[in-house]
Amino acid sequence: MATPVTGLPTVGRDAAPEVTVRRVAMLSVHTSPLDQPGTGDGGGLNVTVREQALRLARRGVEVDVFTRWCDPERPPTVELADGVRVHHVRAGPVAPVDKNEVANHLCAFVLAAQRHPTAGTHDVLHAHYWLSGWVGRRLAERWDVPLVQMFHTLGVLKNATLAPGDRPEPALRLVAEERVARDADRVLVLTCGEARLLHRTYGLSGARLTVVPAGVDLDRFRPDPDPQVFPDFAAAGARSPQLLFVGRLQPLKGPDVAVRTLAEVRRTFPTARLRIIGGTSGNGHGALGPQQLRDLAADLGVADAVDLEPAVDQDTLARRYRAADVVLVPSRSETFGLVALEAQACGVPVVAADVPGLLAVVGAGGTLVAGHEPADHARAVTAYLADADRRAAAATAGTDTARSASWEHTVDRLLTVYGEVADDREELAV
Template sequence: MTVQPTYVSSLPGVNRPAPARPSLSRGGARVRRVAMLSVHTSPLHQPGTGDAGGMNVYVLELARRLACLGTEVDVFTRRTSLELPEVVEAAPGVRVRHVAAGPPGPLAKERLPALLPAFAEQVVRAGREDGRGRYDVVHSHYWLSGQAGREIAQRWDVPLVHTMHTMAKVKNAALAEGDTPEPLIRVLGEMGLADTADRLIANTAAEQGELVRHYGAQTERTAVVHPGVCLDNFRPLDGRAAARRRLGLPAGALVVLFAGRIQPLKAPDVLLHAVAELLRLRPGLRGRLLVPVIGGLSGAGAAYPDRCRRLAEELGVADSVSFRPPVRQADLADWYRAADVLTVPSHSESFGLVALEAQACGTPVLAAAVGGLPVAVRDGVTGLMVQGHDPAAYARALCRFADDPRWVGQLGLAAVRHAAGFGWEACARATERVYAETRTARWAARHLVGAAAS
């Protein structure tokens, strides 16, 4: 990548003496150690509960694959229990480090901004006391981590790479009915990151465009890196019938799956209304239709899962819908394999990892055409995309899945091929290049400043 002057004009420490030139590898400065920040949720938490979701999977899988490529990763997260050890080896070359910041218990995200200075101070201290050498890059995930990351990267005098995962302006523009808008403090924090982070990683070209359009990010300071899927875990294995036997599901059922946090953003209510309309259009499915909703409550929306249960009863579909707790990744793969279709009717998704996981298992996807989902799902090839959130549109699409099992099988075969192009190793290699290019850009800026000063 050509280094642009605007790319490095606002880098912290640019007026300090230029360091010795780093060794170069794969198009940039070799990165040996990375400090990842995930303040509000640990990569060790169960996805589908509280604030844990696709980002947790992303951080842990990316860290594992980076370690396989020779880059050590420490993931710093806020300590939520005194019983947690300070350091957990999550995989060879990957450590999760629990940082004391605020009371050692779960806290609402709204209370976390006040704790970020303490979090940053503790991470800086841990880095100073660590005997493995300095970190080459700070990679922060989500806006809260980014705020701490700005301070940490400046104190360590290293580049800051940031991944938004979701953006307040985008979420607020597609707010679900009854959902709470993202606060101004988050909007301002993300705007600051767009202006000062050395590099912003976007999941898709569409997200890159949103960074530029909504936050004024410079295109040359952004990079597109698609998330991956664990192809060792998420794969067709021994087929739908075997998966249903393991889960105790009827062989002849039509299984319409939802997997994710139970919150307005993910729109399980849209699915419930669609199921009611589907049974009106195809009354013969009554008794054969199964709709497992796998996931837990999220954040402050503790009452929302109960609202969904009441809605299922009011719509007359409670006999078809079963609400189930989150499951381990290995078990989730079996649920994907057992389903005829995964539904992702979200109002906003930066990418939608569940869609990719299901396809890797051979299950087509019915998804809203929002965010990164049109990249994760190939409309008409590996699933169907729906414009908007009209339950009747989802019901009509579900009729196609109910009426044509052979077509569903064709979609599933194409889905496996499609998902095979999204392994985590490809994501890690692309991220590694971003790290290297960012360090090289910083070195080049300092070299130019040093030459000008002399």
């Protein structure tokens, strides 16, 4: 029987689902799990594909990830780990192209994937993002396998929450998402809010939607092993409060809001500093790259208090979280706030925008702020900086939230869904 929209119950490690599929093909057409998150089109999707594939392999499931070949220095196939292979599919130039141009090469991707030696050998096809879903619809039919789709972001939601200077998502994406959503054997959503949006927009029944949240690597993202000391920043001689923003430098993620928030926070805590970690990306409109952010900081008189750092590896990122006093997540839209979850896992309070994807992630480990007015976000930040006990309570609550959101729980849910759609396909064939 299909799983309802509320999703599957959280499964403990002593009650892991039986593995009934042995080979899975994952599609991540426009960005590779080998790419650095936080640069170009790399972000939470890359982390999700990589973590899902690695942990599925540890359960005995072989995973082939298919992505567009855009780096001539990479070989046709990279073995990411035992049981996980990343296949680079030649579709268009073997070079980076703008994400909006990838759609021009989807037919070539389908044809190349059909010629791949592993074509048609999988039990389930799992597509990530709408571009992969477009390919997945065609390959699933040709390979006669069930299609599981995860959108990660939806064009209708992005268009409803456009940042200043951003261009609306094209009609092609909106049409493709509708067709993929209707044709997929199962649509995976990151939150119940995303499920409701798909139901309202496309009329999908709860039986075809399953909540499978992203997870967090609890071995890497964890509090400082030394006992935490929460300083009183109002005391004389206290060190400078450290704020942190992590994400791609695009209007959607709100790095401009983070800089403006710092300027407001410094009215109360004049020595506060902001570190921004990430690279320029997005659709090329309303650019918010490092120079634009430096110019904004200079206009606000806080240039000397803003440090910009390119995207970093996951271990370094965990250290950056632990060095922060508050993490800012002022996104204008989020399907799932992975940064907010990672920060809470590290025991750091989060001040985030009250948007659906963050509402599902930020509990007592942070504060949700309505709107994107810097003064409102600054009030939430200063409330933590002014009260060490409040920061300590948020740290404890955040780590509790993160413990229930491991990648192992995510994979438990995936395996159950894979088994269900494979069984449904077999029943139809009888």
